[in-house]
């Protein structure tokens with residue numbers, strides 16, 4: 001693979017709320033032309049964080065040309081995603097006199113996209129917003145599909161709204177500024193798409209993943225495009241997660257327990273937890289006789305080959321025992337009527353939602369995985 005200059009477009013077809021995800025290098029440099037058709041007056045308000053502002057805000061200002069831009073940079077990090085910074089953002093938007101027909105831009109990773117989208121959802125009972133995701137994780141997952149929100153003391157993402165963006169600009173050029181660990185963390189979500197519903201994509205990742213991580217633009221564009229396509233089709237089928245959208249949570253039940261156990265700290269990034277969680281979900285599927293032993297072995301081999309965290313042993317520091325991890329899973333917001341919903345697989349690319357998973361099987365998988373530490 002080599003250079004890739006075309007703009008790839010994925011429509012998320014939700015009737016009156018249809019929008020496009022545009023994927024290309026250089027979208028920030030031409031943001032004005034991309035966004036102008038959505039504007040009723042030539043003015044935008046940008047929410048971002050301090051790290052992203054230092055890297056990309058000047059480029060966005062230049063790209064917007066004669067569209068006036070005002071910006072608020074919040075502190076970087078997950079701690080921003082709570083009431084204090086949220087109310088600061090909303091009050092700032094009001095002080096900037098953002099009107100009902102204006103556009104808010106969320107420029108950043110998942111924290112800014114989720115918080116900015118939620119601010120847009122509640123401002124004057126809802127204004128339109130444009131997502132400009134700057135991390136791989138945000139480009140392939142959180143910027144698409146309209147889940148917006150903040151964290152509560154009771155848990156992550158418990159306060160929020162479904163509010164679809166008007167446009168998503170995934171500029172793959174900005175991925176070059178990501179630290180390697182953050183890029184690989186986002187790759188955990190990319191692998192998830194292959195594992196949940198597209199075996200051929202997983203085959204492609206096995207061959208092209210290393211080039212993608214090394215910086216191959218065409219490989220990056222293809223991987224982001226295919227991931228977004230898969231997410232768009234699932235969101236179209238089930239916007240508010242009554243059924244199929246739960247497939248996007250492959251690996252996430254294990255991941256959420258591990259994130260809680262490690263205090264949402266630097267010990268385990270979200271995408272790293274997703275990767276380990278996917279490996280555990282395939283292990284569990286195999287133990288339940290749903291898929292061949294080859295499947296979890298291939299998942300783990302690929303994660304290892306990519307230099308990713310793959311096993312519980314790759315998480316630094318102590319972890320609680322299997323029983324305590326089970327208790328953390330039981331607090332997951334995916335619990336329905338007290339029963340854990342798991343995403344299991346009949347093979348690579350063949351995931352399904354299971355509601356009747358025996359707790360003992362899950363605990364055994366965890367116990368064995370902890371023994372490997």
Ligand code: GLY
Pocket residue numbers: 141142144145147245248249
């Ligand atoms: N990140 C999972 C979803 O959007 O449903």
